[in-house]
Amino acid sequence: MTVCKQRENRIRILHELPYRLRIRISVLHDPAFDPVYLEAVLLNVPGVEAVRFNLKAACIAVRYDGNMQNRELILACLENIPHETFQADIHREPVTDSLSVAINGILAFLTPALPRPFRPPLSWGLALPTLTQGITTSLTEGIRVETLDAAAVGFSLLRKDYFTANIIVFLLALGGYLEQLSEEKTNALLRSLLRPQSEEVWVERDGQEVKVSADEITIGDLVICGSGEMIPVDGEVSGGEALVNQSSITGESVPIHVQPGDEVLSGSLVSEGRIKISARQVGQETTTARISRFLENSLRFKSKTQKQSDILADKLVPVTFGLGLASWLLTRDIRRAASVLTVDYSCAVKLSTPVAVKMSMFSAAHCGVLIKGSHALDALSRVDTLVFDKTGTLTRGILIVTDIFPLENMSEDELLALAAAAEEHYAHPVAKAVVKAARERNLEMLSLSQVDFIVAHGVSAYVEGERVLVGSHHFIAEDEGIDCSAADSLAREIRGQGKSLLYVARGDVLEGVIALQDELRPEAPEVLRQLKHHGIQKIVILTGDHRDTARALAARLDAVDKVHWELKPEDKAEIVRELREAGHVLAFAGDGVNDAPALVTADVGICMPGGADLARESAQVVLLKEDLNTLVAAKEIADNSLEIIQNCFTSAVGFNSIFLLLAMCGVLPPAAAALLHNMNTVGILGYAAMAGKKPPQCFEEGEQACTHP
Numbered sequence: 051m052t053v054c055k056q057r058e059n060r061i062r063i064l065h066e067l068p069y070r071l072r073i074r075i076s077v078l079h080d081p082a083f084d085p086v087y088l089e090a091v092l093l094n095v096p097g098v099e100a101v102r103f104n105l106k107a108a109c110i111a112v113r114y115d116g117n118m119q120n121r122e123l124i125l126a127c128l129e130n131i132p133h134e135t136f137q138a139d140i141h142r143e144p145v146t147d148s149l150s151v152a153i154n155g156i157l158a159f160l161t162p163a164l165p166r167p168f169r170p171p172l173s174w175g176l177a178l179p180t181l182t183q184g185i186t187t188s189l190t191e192g193i194r195v196e197t198l199d200a201a202a203v204g205f206s207l208l209r210k211d212y213f214t215a216n217i218i219v220f221l222l223a224l225g226g227y228l229e230q231l232s233e234e235k236t237n238a239l240l241r242s243l244l245r246p247q248s249e250e251v252w253v254e255r256d257g258q259e260v261k262v263s264a265d266e267i268t269i270g271d272l273v274i275c276g277s278g279e280m281i282p283v284d285g286e287v288s289g290g291e292a293l294v295n296q297s298s299i300t301g302e303s304v305p306i307h308v309q310p311g312d313e314v315l316s317g318s319l320v321s322e323g324r325i326k327i328s329a330r331q332v333g334q335e336t337t338t339a340r341i342s343r344f345l346e347n348s349l350r351f352k353s354k355t356q357k358q359s360d361i362l363a364d365k366l367v368p369v370t371f372g373l374g375l376a377s378w379l380l381t382r383d384i385r386r387a388a389s390v391l392t393v394d395y396s397c398a399v400k401l402s403t404p405v406a407v408k409m410s411m412f413s414a415a416h417c418g419v420l421i422k423g424s425h426a427l428d429a430l431s432r433v434d435t436l437v438f439d440k441t442g443t444l445t446r447g448i449l450i451v452t453d454i455f456p457l458e459n460m461s462e463d464e465l466l467a468l469a470a471a472a473e474e475h476y477a478h479p480v481a482k483a484v485v486k487a488a489r490e491r492n493l494e495m496l497s498l499s500q501v502d503f504i505v506a507h508g509v510s511a512y513v514e515g516e517r518v519l520v521g522s523h524h525f526i527a528e529d530e531g532i533d534c535s536a537a538d539s540l541a542r543e544i545r546g547q548g549k550s551l552l553y554v555a556r557g558d559v560l561e562g563v564i565a566l567q568d569e570l571r572p573e574a575p576e577v578l579r580q581l582k583h584h585g586i587q588k589i590v591i592l593t594g595d596h597r598d599t600a601r602a603l604a605a606r607l608d609a610v611d612k613v614h615w616e617l618k619p620e621d622k623a624e625i626v627r628e629l630r631e632a633g634h635v636l637a638f639a640g641d642g643v644n645d646a647p648a649l650v651t652a653d654v655g656i657c658m659p660g661g662a663d664l665a666r667e668s669a670q671v672v673l674l675k676e677d678l679n680t681l682v683a684a685k686e687i688a689d690n691s692l693e694i695i696q697n698c699f700t701s702a703v704g705f706n707s708i709f710l711l712l713a714m715c716g717v718l719p720p721a722a723a724a725l726l727h728n729m730n731t732v733g734i735l736g737y738a739a740m741a742g743k744k745p746p747q748c749f750e751e752g753e754q755a756c757t758h759p
């Protein structure tokens with residue numbers, strides 16, 4: 051763990067129970083301190099169940115399982131807080147807690163009952179934060195909502211209308227609190243979904259490649275990473291070469307080429323090649339960093355809709371201001387002007403949009419879909435074309451070897467053993483199927499060297515000293531020029547049954563073919579039909595597989611409009627690009643390594659559960675359950691959220707216009723204007739929260755369907 055040397059950190063245990071620790075930590079006062087980050091770090095310490103911060107008191111409360119060893123780990127972690135916890139660019143809203151909002155409210159409503167001399171100091175005191183905020187914002191950013199708020203409160207105070215001033219301050223705090231509450235809830239849920247499962251990685255020990263759980267890696271271990279895998283450690287490349295994508299860390303999406311001597315960071319993804327990494331930093335801190343970065347990235351971006359409504363809201367602020375000024379100039383009635391200023395459009399609009407978005411993300415997560423931020427939600431609601439990568443999305447992606455056809459010199463077992471040897475370290479579904487079949491037959495693993503994975507083609511390796519190729523017909527016959535005609539009629543027959551074929555060659559001779567069967571997900575035909583009812587106009591299937599296999603599958607899905615076959619990953623991305631250029635808003639659903647380019651090219655990338663790391667990282671929508679129905683739910687939730695945002699906007703503008711008009715006519719005194727306006731805001735906020743939380747229709751009846759993760 052990297053310790054930040056410049057920051058002196060003192061920790062002191064304030065209070066201790068068998069399962070609880072309350073600790074004062076001096077660095078919590080640091081303005082750059084990011085509690086979300088530290089919380090994620092702590093939640094990854096074994097035994098830790100919950101973490102709560104009290105930033106004002108620089109205190110942290112940790113609930114854990116009471117294990118003494120874990121207690122030590124917690125303390126060690128707090129003594130050496132990772133430097134990533136301090137983010138210079140972090141911009142956090144001041145935290146409001148329920149107690150201060152409640153006190154604010156009580157004081158506001160009690161104002162008229164208080165003895166007169168108490169009113170001014172109390173009200174000025176309560177209003178101070180709003181006034182300072184308003185002045186600072188006006189000076190740094192120009193006229194904003196904060197300016198209006200401060201002006202409305204300030205005018206009321208100057209007019210000695212303390213009740214109105216206090217009511218406005220209270221309602222502002224309440225709005226902020228409600229927003230914060232929904233945000234915390236969503237963040238907590240998302241974080242729990244993202245807790246890493248124990249992953250398995252390949253390491254080299256005593257010259258042998260063995261699979262170990264990620265937490266067992268120690269410093270100095272040689273970790274092996276192939277294409278599509280996420281690098282689990284920070285370290286130095288000690289063998290091999292690869293293209294590595296660091297976008298999740300640096301934001302730079304162009305892959306870099308690494309070779310021995312270069313540094314790699316955990317959380318980067320190997321997009322091509324295979325490298326051996328000497329581990330320098332391992333375990334908790336790397337995984338945690340990964341999750342937090344991810345969370346931050348997905349929650350901090352604002353969507354188009356959100357930005358648009360923000361901009362519009364900001365534009366309406368000067369209008370309100372102008373109207374206030376005009377009514378004062380015309381009538382010389384400062385009360386009237388204050389009334390006008392208390393009514394502004396922007397707060398309802400600005401507050402309700404994020405609430406609706408967060409709540410939609412929340413209910414999506416409940417139904418088994420992770421939607422990464424408002425941008426994804428927004429895009430998903432506008433999607434009209436859905437492109438599926440065949441394997442692992444429409445099909446289960448768990449292939450099974452059904453037949454083995456050796457051509458002449460070999461037995462079935464020998465052919466399978468040969469293919470399995472070459473495929474052993476590949477994470478591709480084809481490779482997994484072959485290796486599994488070989489294990490089931492208890493075949494001995496042959497020794498291999500010089501493995502090369504050719505994405506979307508197959509693998510080339512030296513097995514017992516001889517060059518072996520395993521892959522598609524295109525790879526063996528066209529790229530490698532090996533005569534495959536002996537298997538032609540057989541191949542046609544097998545593919546007609548919807549199976550896929552793998553060609554196995556040794557020393558430039560085709561040795562045989564292996565037939566693999568993938569199962570169509572039973573819900574797929576109905577799900578595609580449903581999606582067409584939810585605004586999807588066009589459904590396309592893309593596959594790297596052979597034409598005949600692709601067609602056999604598409605024949606069973608009546609909602610499919612078009613099928614493209616024998617594609618390379620770049621081709622898939624190219625088709626996606628062309629469709630976008632033709633004006634379609636497009637979602638791409640995939641699961642594998644080979645999909646990443648298409649996933650990022652699409653307006654919305656959708657990743658299947660258990661997809662490759664690279665795909666999970668590239669996608670904006672991740673399905674968490676092995677059920678395509680969740681896709682329909684996601685689409686419905688997205689559509690719903692857009693509707694909610696529009697409704698909020700319409701009612702905010704509608705109601706407030708009426709209030710504004712009444713205020714300008716002098717019918718509405720400032721206190722009443724503040725009350726109506728803010729009740730309207732809170733009402734809209736409540737609507738956004740409730741409507742966003744509603745489970746989608748397709749999940750209402752299915753009791754089983756909407757379980758907590």
Ligand SMILES: Nc1ncnc2c1ncn2[C@@H]1O[C@H](COP(=O)(O)OP(=O)(O)OP(=O)(O)O)[C@@H](O)[C@H]1O
Pocket residue numbers: 439440441442473476478480481505506507508509520521522523550551552592593594595596617618619642644
């Ligand atoms: N590890 C491998 N071993 C053998 N053949 C492979 C391997 N990887 C890919 N292939 C061959 O290349 C073809 C295309 O691979 P690709 O990964 O692009 O498609 P896929 O995942 O099988 O199907 P889809 O594109 O529908 O997801 C496969 O059908 C297979 O014949």
Ligand SMILES: [Zn+2]
Pocket residue numbers: 507524525529
């Ligand atoms: Zn090729």
